[in-house]
Amino acid sequence: xxxxxxxxxxxxxxxxxxxxxxxxxxxxxxxxxxxxxxxxxxxxxxxxxxxxxxxxxxxxxxxxxxxxxxxxxxxxxxxxxxxxxxxxxxxxxxxxxxxxxxxxxxxxxxxxxxxxxxxxxxxxxxxxxxxxxxxxxxxxxxxxxxxxxxxxxxxxxxxxxxxxxxxxxxxxxxxxxxxxxxxxxxxxxxxxxxxxxxxxxxxxxxxxxxxxxxxxxxxxxxxxxxxxxxxxxxxxxxxxxxxxxxxxxxxxxxxxxxxxxxxxxxxxxxxxxxxxxxxxxxxxxxxxxxxxxxxxxxxxxxxxxxxxxxxxxxxxxxxxxxxxxxxx
Amino acid sequence: xxxxxxxxxxxxxxxxxxxxxxxxxxxxxxxxxxxxxxxxxxxxxxxxxxxxxxxxxxxxxxxxxxxxxxxxxxxxxxxxxxxxxxxxxxxxxxxxxxxxxxxxxxxxxxxxxxxxxxxxxxxxxxxxxxxxxxxxxxxxxxxxxxxxxxxxxxxxxxxxxxxxxxxxxxxxxxxxxxxxxxxxxxxxxxxxxxxxxxxxxxxxxxxxxxxxxxxxxxxxxxxxxxxxxxxxxxxxxxxxxxxxxxxxxxxxxxxxxxxxxxxxxxxxxxxxxxxxxxxxxxxxxxxxxxxxxxxxxxxxxxxxxxxxxxxxxxxxxxxxxxxxxxxxxxxx
Numbered sequence: 001x002x003x004x005x006x007x008x009x010x011x012x013x014x015x016x017x018x019x020x021x022x023x024x025x026x027x028x029x030x031x032x033x034x035x036x037x038x039x040x041x042x043x044x045x046x047x048x049x050x051x052x053x054x055x056x057x058x059x060x061x062x063x064x065x066x067x068x069x070x071x072x073x074x075x076x077x078x079x080x081x082x083x084x085x086x087x088x089x090x091x092x093x094x095x096x097x098x099x100x101x102x103x104x105x106x107x108x109x110x111x112x113x114x115x116x117x118x119x120x121x122x123x124x125x126x127x128x129x130x131x132x133x134x135x136x137x138x139x140x141x142x143x144x145x146x147x148x149x150x151x152x153x154x155x156x157x158x159x160x161x162x163x164x165x166x167x168x169x170x171x172x173x174x175x176x177x178x179x180x181x182x183x184x185x186x187x188x189x190x191x192x193x194x195x196x197x198x199x200x201x202x203x204x205x206x207x208x209x210x211x212x213x214x215x216x217x218x219x220x221x222x223x224x225x226x227x228x229x230x231x232x233x234x235x236x237x238x239x240x241x242x243x244x245x246x247x248x249x250x251x252x253x254x255x256x257x258x259x260x261x262x263x264x265x266x267x268x269x270x271x272x273x274x275x276x277x278x279x280x281x282x283x284x285x286x287x288x289x290x291x292x293x294x295x296x297x298x299x300x301x302x303x304x305x306x307x308x309x310x311x312x313x314x315x316x317x318x319x320x321x322x323x324x325x326x327x328x
Numbered sequence: 329x330x331x332x333x334x335x336x337x338x339x340x341x342x343x344x345x346x347x348x349x350x351x352x353x354x355x356x357x358x359x360x361x362x363x364x365x366x367x368x369x370x371x372x373x374x375x376x377x378x379x380x381x382x383x384x385x386x387x388x389x390x391x392x393x394x395x396x397x398x399x400x401x402x403x404x405x406x407x408x409x410x411x412x413x414x415x416x417x418x419x420x421x422x423x424x425x426x427x428x429x430x431x432x433x434x435x436x437x438x439x440x441x442x443x444x445x446x447x448x449x450x451x452x453x454x455x456x457x458x459x460x461x462x463x464x465x466x467x468x469x470x471x472x473x474x475x476x477x478x479x480x481x482x483x484x485x486x487x488x489x490x491x492x493x494x495x496x497x498x499x500x501x502x503x504x505x506x507x508x509x510x511x512x513x514x515x516x517x518x519x520x521x522x523x524x525x526x527x528x529x530x531x532x533x534x535x536x537x538x539x540x541x542x543x544x545x546x547x548x549x550x551x552x553x554x555x556x557x558x559x560x561x562x563x564x565x566x567x568x569x570x571x572x573x574x575x576x577x578x579x580x581x582x583x584x585x586x587x588x589x590x591x592x593x594x595x596x597x598x599x600x601x602x603x604x605x606x607x608x609x610x611x612x613x614x615x616x617x618x619x620x621x622x623x624x625x626x627x628x629x630x631x632x633x634x635x636x637x638x639x640x641x642x643x644x645x646x647x648x649x650x651x652x653x654x655x656x657x658x659x660x
Contacts, residue, residue: 050511157599187367187538187600192582192593199592216512221584221593244586258516259586260541264569267587274520275513278481 006176006208007039007062007095012071014054014061018283029283031057033232033290034071036309039176044202044209046223046240048216050255052279054232055212059178062210063095064088076175093123096169100181102161106153112164113149119171138167141204143197159190163197170205178210183218195222216259220244225315228252231290232282234309238316246325248318251275251291253325289321297322329532330356330500335392335402337371337378337556339385346603348374350556350611352392353629356500361526361533363547363564365540365579369600371556372536373504380417380502381409396500415445418493418531420522422505424485428477434461434488435473438495445496460491464521483514487521494525501526504536519545540583544568549634552576555601555611562635572637572646575612610640618649 014032019025031054039045049055060066062073064080073080075091083091096119099105106115113135120131136146142163153161162182169177179198183191195218202209213219219226220240227237228249236249247253254273261269275294280286286293292302301321309319312326337349349371356362366372377383379394381404394402401412413419421427428437438457442448448456454473461469464487477485486506493501503522507515519542526533535546543550543564550567552560552575560573571577581594598615607613609624616623622640629636641649 050513159599188540188582189367189578189596190599192584192595195584196593196595214511215584217584217586220586255512256586259512260515260519260539260545261585261587262540262544262568262580262583263565264580272516274516276517278483278514279511 004040005038006041006076007210008037008074009062010036010072010074012036012058012061012073013069014057014066015069027283029281030285031232031282032061033285035229035232035234036071037227037234037237039208039210041175041208042206043224044211044222046219046226047210047212047229047234048214048219048226049229050214050279052282053229054282055214055229056180058229059097059180059210059212063097063176063178064092065097089123093119093172094174095176095178096172096174098162098165098169098177098179098182101185102158102165103153103185105165106161108153111150111152112156115153115164116149116167116171119168123172125172134171135167138170141170141201142167157190158186159193162186162194166194166197166201170201173205174207176208176210178212180212181214182211184213184215191218198222216244216256228255231279231285233290233319234317235291235320236316236318238313238318242316248312248316248323248325249291249320250295250297250322250324254296289319297324329358329360329397330534331393331395332379333393333395335375335379335394336390337374337383338389340387340389341604343604347606348556348603349378350606352551352553352556352558354551354558354561356532356534359526359530359532360549361535361547363543363550364534364536364553365538365543365550366553367538367579367600369555369603370553371603372553375553375556376502376504376534376536380413380419381406382413411445414441415496416499418496418498418501420486420489420493420501420503420506422508424482424489424509425477427489428485428492430477433474433476434480434492438473438488438492441492442495456495457491460495461488464488464491464494464525465517466491482510483517486510486514486518490518490521490525494529497529498531501531501533502536503533505538506535507542508537508539515542522546540568540580552579555606556603557606557611558629558636558638559612560635560637561629562631562637566635570635572631572635573612573639574616574618574641576637577650610638618645 012032012035015028015030017026017028035058047055061068068081080091116135116138117131135149139146139149144163183194211222223240226240226243227234230251236252247256254275257270257273263269277294288304289302289307292298307319307321309317311317312323333353335349335352339346352375364372378390435457439453442453442456458469458473461473466472466487507518547564550564551558554575559575560567571580578594578596596615601611609626613619613623618641620640627638627640629638631637
């Protein structure tokens, strides 16, 4: 693994088996279907997709909170898949999570100071006094008053709670922070504060972010590179700027075209491409390309052959038989 | 069509009066789409619900005037209000799962509403329900009419709710965050549908949302609310391109854009004021970087033409602030 790659996932599959509608029947939903990606040191890789596309499941598989069905995850040169909990522990310190719901991800019965201190206590990284000092330092770093660390989560607003979640994720000096919809529960003015904070922290602590969100504007804002997921697969991946300007996959193109925009300049807006229907059931995947039933440019080959995920241009990956915007 | 004057809604609580809506006035013209935008707790939903008599709480005090087609509807009896709601005024709620009852088929629910407001027979009403479901883009409406809400996807459920709202040819549609629970591709389908339906039914729409993008796509005019008060009212294009109130500057600058990348988002310092503790003067004062002495007095909505704002800054001051910002590269 080359030095600048922090995390590499190869052909990750995660499926869930559930009881089917009929007695005794089993149905298998494939939430993540063969995802390969690399996260480079110091970058922000954004993963964007609609609900049910498997982006959160992918994140949990990458940090080994969920066992993968198949595929491998390498982190910092070590293979994580197949490790026991004990073997996993030293790696866990290096990869921390920030969750979506700042109300559900903080224990209501512990003070916020304890919440931030717990990871350090569990990993025995110093005396109680040293940990206390570090907690105060972290509070100041994320813009919270260190005097408030004996309070409980319910005494804080949504934005402040998300800051507490971020302080907790930084307590063990991780190299990778996986943020799963960290701002989607926040109002837009608070969202901006948290996004700016995360950008500052990345610079100060040289963090690598895997940033998962459904909001295309947020993902563009934070990401160096972006992967677009549809029905458990990454259908396109590339530099954020190029991907947003000249999307290759028809799904990306349609997705970007329908985001409501502020028309505050005279620049013509993108032509809207409305895609019909809903995302199919992951336990009943379409044949060929998973997007073909809704794709405006699908042809016969899309119904039968699954397109390979290939590097069409340097650094630009796409899984499509009829990529768009290639001439430009 | 709809004319709201000095609407005030306050709740008596143990901590004192909670002023959820504090002096809201606006008009909605015929076939107009009015957007009401604000962050959570700004009072935008409470304002609509109290207008329609949907806020039932012994501790609530509602005052002001709400005229619908010239008729005062604030303070109507429940029975009179029921004939207005669902009849001439249709409603679309945020969460289509709670707006529909899970124990009856969608057809039953639409028929029920049509029969409550018209004298159609059951058979006629059912025909109309099937027709409506087809109109809002539900495939195979003849069989889907007998399905239960849980058998529909989120987007399809919202279509059912829209069909229901349209069932009595309303003159006014009130949509409270109609697409917030939906994915962006589904949101586009639903917004598209609402505009089409508005065209063919000729109804006015009041759309309540936190998303400035949705406002920009849909609305002709916008009301920006902060802490229960209107901060700025004006034509959509003017408010988005030439916002006048510092809160609107912050709100617009904080949106991460799909069409361009700004290094840094504009943030509004602090958090929204508690509705229990709204300052006597300008509600936005405590968070405003352009605060002046006079801001301890409450500003009234004023402005040239139809673009109004509640801010003490003079035009010259605003111009200076905005040009300083654009030189600094910040979006406003």
